[in-house]
């Protein structure tokens with residue numbers, strides 16, 4: 001997967017066609033979810049052909065959303081939810097699917113999954129074949145989102161370019177990254193779901209910067 005191209009191509013999509021997720025796309029998606037669950041300790045579950053959580057064919061800004069990933073996690077797993085959930089989002093994008101992170105625009109009570117004991121729904125990711133590919137979000141500048149003394153190395157700039165492509169709740173982009181030596185620190189800022197947003201932005205930053213070029217502070 002060319003991660004930069006995948007991150008550039010991904011935009012929130014909220015209107016879906018009737019095309020089902022099936023065949024190799026489905027089996028690939030399922031195996032990615034299994035791997036993410038094993039690596040993260042989260043309990044992600046794929047729900048298919050279930051229109052109720054998104055209120056039938058059209059509701060709360062979504063149209064015909066019948067497939068979604070439920071991310072179950074223990075209390076305090078917000079950042080982890082963002083980090084690993086975004087890996088599923090980018091994998092889905094690379095498989096030709098469209099997606100949208102969702103915290104508010106769905107009925108939690110209508111989600112028909114049983115999570116492991118002690119786990120709660122942390123977020124869902126709407127999935128399917130979009131009626132469109134979405135549009136790029138407006139972004140704050142790199143200077144506004146990061147702090148570096150002197151000239152930033154190339155890998156840091158690439159990391160920031162990737163972080164700026166990250167979806168955030170209401171496009172709030174409250175996160176900030178700072179460079180000290182070869183250590184990068186990242187803060188969530190104050191805002192709704194900003195720790196989930198931070199995890200998403202960190203996943204993007206790593207993919208853009210290259211994991212071997214730095215350490216998290």
Ligand SMILES: Cc1cc2nc3c(=O)[nH]c(=O)nc-3n(C[C@H](O)[C@H](O)[C@H](O)COP(=O)(O)O)c2cc1C
Nearest residue numbers: 011012101102103104105137167168169170171193
């Ligand atoms: C944690 C999180 C929660 C979100 N919750 C909702 C939601 O409840 N309803 C919705 O329509 N969009 C939701 N979004 C989608 C954002 O509005 C969207 O990602 C943002 O505007 C940036 O646009 P982009 O995804 O096209 O880059 C959420 C995004 C994130 C990251």
